[in-house]
Amino acid sequence: MAEVQPRKQSFTTRLGLALRPKKSTNRLRKQSTPEVKIKEVPPLPPTPPIGKRLQYGAVYRPSQDNTDEQTGERRDDTDLLHGLAHHESHDSLDSIVQLKRADLEAWRPPGEPLIASLPPALWELIASFLPPSDIASLAFSSKTLVVRLSLSPWLALDKPENLSERNTFLQRMDNHLPAHLLCFDCGTYHRRIQLGEEKLKPTLVFNPLYNCPSIGKPGFVPPRLRLTPGNTLPYTFVQLVFRAIKYSPNHGIALSSLARRWKDPTSEWTHQSRYYMYKGHLLMRVVSQSFAAPKLPPSGQRHLLYSREDYTPYFSCCAHWRDGELMNICKCALGHIPEQKQSIATQLKQGPQIQMALRHVNPIVTLCSTCRPMRRCPECPTEYLVELKLAEDKLDPVVKFKQVIAVTRWSDLGNGSSPYTPEWTSINGDGEYHSFNMMGKRAISGIFEAQSGVTMPGQRMLSLNPKNVKLGEDGHGWY
Ligand SMILES: [Zn+2]
Ligand SMILES: [Zn+2]
Ligand SMILES: [Zn+2]
Structure with missing residues (x-):
């Protein structure tokens, strides 16, 4: 039988040794907090008990007696002190302070005399x-x-x-009239007939927000901004958004309710609008895109870009689109679309000639120095970017992936104070606005995309109308 060894160390001693910090860690650790030596404070001299001064005419009672004279209840001093302490959040205290200020305002002597x-x-x-x-x-x-x-x-x-x-x-009375809206054409507050239910609709849908006598008059056009053919942004909606931000949600509608996606009924163009508030200005972005075929002849390009109804572009643009380079840039970008990828077997079905380059077509298109840079309209706070992207066409069973032309437009719609702000009027083609002087290096597109964490790649910002030719419809280049 093995001899039992006598226990040298107790369990607690061994545990203490195992958990003891290593010498090496002791050496590496920097001594950050010097030991604080607590001085021994000499005991305070005993203070003489302070007596309570008796009010004039009051009857002296010994302090131990806490009984109420009339009800006979015992008063609990500790409970009384705790009741004085503040247990809630300080918000209510702030409101009390504000209430006091309002009281003070009410009690201020009138200034009429x-x-x-x-x-x-x-x-x-x-x-x-x-x-x-x-x-x-x-x-x-x-x-x-x-x-x-x-x-x-x-x-x-x-x-x-x-x-x-x-x-x-x-x-100046806007704050006090949440259920009314100021009509700038009559100079009258009209009652909101769709209170809180106001929704953007296409231009052809009759969608009045109030009963205004001007609406039926011939030639009357309420203040609005053209977005795309058949779609506008009425000023009243901008007014409602600003009121909701300035005063209360009851005064208007939420900023996010302006954002929309829609498809043009007569073409392949789809549109997506978004809005963002920056330093008291309403910024807008409209992305318009459509599938585009390669090698389009000039007539095909026009068919793709212009609405048949009024010969305006299908995509969103400001009133100055006829002057300058906007349409040429779009046509230049369309010219860069590569031909569809075709295998040799597909090519042989069409005829005996084979083009080897068509077997491997690079789907990523690089635009040229004319159509790639971002453009700013010199006459209004609007910026444009034309891009080509590859997108899936779910309706086409043969060619699934096609090139898409995307025209993005950013505009600063102003501070919303009236439909006569320089931003709002200039985008509509009235009034003067020199965007390069007014905005300087601040790009609307950069500010807008930064809100969703997207940093715009360093782009040259060129003028949309470098020669500054203002011919409007009389010019020859726009179609
Ligand atoms: Zn009116
Ligand atoms: Zn180009
Ligand atoms: Zn413009």
Whole structure:
């Protein structure tokens, strides 16, 4: 039988040795925190008990007695102190502070006597420096000022020539009228008849957001932006989006509800629009694309690019598309489309001649220096990019993968304050806007794509109209 060895170390000692930190790790570790030596603080001298001063006329009671004099209840001082502590989040505290401020505002002494103390001639002089909308707002602010300035500022706003001033005056009430929308053509707040249910529809679908007397008038066109043939963006929708952001969701519609995908009923073109808010400006991107056959003759290119109805491009563009290079760029890009890949057997079916190059066609097309760079319209805040991509045609059983021409358009639609902002009017072809001076190096496309984390490759930004020829429909190059 084996002799039992006497135990040299106890279990806890061995465990301690096993878990002991290694010497090497001790050596490598940098001593970061110096040992803090705690000084021994000498004990404070005993403070004399502070007595509570008795109120005038109060009856002295010994402190141990917590019984209420009238109800006989015992008062719990600890509970009382805990009740004073703040247990909730500080949001409610903030609201209390705000409430107090509002209270203070309500309790502030009225300024009417101060306004009335100034001579009426002085108020008239002040008003003479202001535009009609501001005089009307001043008269609207208090009874004393109405008496001082009379009703004439409001009567002035009723004149047709002061419509824009009237709109400026009315716009200041936008916050208080969530169920109404300011009509810039009448200078009136109309009631929203599709409250919260407003949806973008094609131009031909009658889709009024309010009952306006101007709508039935001959020749009346409500402010809107052309997107593609048969599709527009009415200004009222832009107005609703800005109101929802500025005031509350009840005042308008969500920005995301503007985004749409649609297909042109008469062609193969499909469109996709998206919107983005950047520094108080509404940015828009419309991607329009269509399958394109290789080696199209000029008539075929026109058939692909122009709508049969009004001879405008199928893709989304600004009002200046006839001037400059936009259409030439699209035609140049179409010229780069390679022929379909064909095996020798397929080629032999058509005839005895064989082209070896057609056996291996590179599907990735590189565009030339004319059609590849990004272009900016010099007359309005719009940028364009023409690309060729390979896409699957699910309807074609023979040739599955085809080249697609994609025209992307980015536009800055302005700050939405009215349909008369320089951005909105210039995109529609009215008013002057020098985009290269106004925007400088800031590219709308770059800002727009950066929001989804896409960095646009370093591209040259060329002018859409380098020669600055403005002939419009009278020019010869646009068709
Ligand atoms: Zn109206
Ligand atoms: Zn080219
Ligand atoms: Zn333009």
